[in-house]
Amino acid sequence: MDEKPLIGILMLDTNFDRPTGDIGNPETHPFPVAYQVVENATTDCVIKYGDTRLIDPFIIGAKALENKGVKAITTSCGFLALFQKEIQRELRVPFYSSSLIQIPMVQHITGGMVGVITARRSSLTQAHFQGVNAHRTPIAIAGMDDMPAFTNAILNETINLDRKAIAIEMQQVTLKLLAKNPIVKAIVLECTNMPPYKSAMREVTSLPIFDINTLTDYVAGGI
Structure with missing residues (x-):
């Protein structure tokens, strides 16, 4: 029986290779993780523009991870620090954006x-x-x-x-x-x-x- 994921990870909508050590590679982590891609959350939207329209999709994705039983949630982009408080207050589990x-x-x-x-x-x-x-x-x-x-x-x-x-x-x-x-x-x-x-x-x-x-x-x- 597979272990339940401990950490949930909200992923930007990207396609580049992720070697071990990258948060998007499950082999990076010594415990089970669950991934949730946030559609249309491109690097441009998050990094260049800090698009506030992404807050709700990230909250929806985070709640989907909560429903999978994760105990805490993070993201695949440090620039999401911009939305730490807005996302965290909508969740039941600890959230660290960056x-x-x-x-x-x-x-x-x-x-x-x-x-x-x-x-x-x-x-x-x-x-x-x-x-x-x-x-x-x-x-x-x-x-x-x-x-x-x-x-x-x-x-x-x-x-x-x-x-x-x-x-x-x-x-x-x-x-x-x-x-x-x-x-x-x-x-x-x-x-x-x-x-x-x-x-x-x-x-x-x-x-x-x-x-x-x-x-x-x-x-x-x-x-």
Whole structure:
């Protein structure tokens, strides 16, 4: 008999490859998960436009996951921090929209500035941080905006995902972030597609790295 899913995951409507470590790969998780794709929730709608018309479809998808018996729900995009409060108040189970929720905790336990690496720096606003009550924490932000392997595979979906090329780009952005902000004490990865490249990042920094998987493991341990 199959185990009931512990965590429910609301997925954007995308088609790119998801290697182990990506939230969309069930092998990433040491416990059973359930997926629910939210139709028409494209990366453009969520990341570029922050389309509020998606709130209701995400709530409907989350309730479908509740009906499957999950104990907590998350999403496949950190930019959904924008809608954390609107979605959470409609649900019976814990809901955490984004890895960005960890920012205040990371600052408290490291005692310094938190570096955030995001899929698209030009779209990440103060409102996203306010959505998860992380807007008062000192942060430094770097984005993958100018990284073609990442952007074209994951945001634009115009090329196949090249893990080696993206790993190099993740190293480059990490080094740029730390060169500009040497007082950063830890890094939070906004994007749920970035964890597969943490080992590459650790080749260029020894700082702690937090992501959607560290948060999910934390929540799973509590429920």
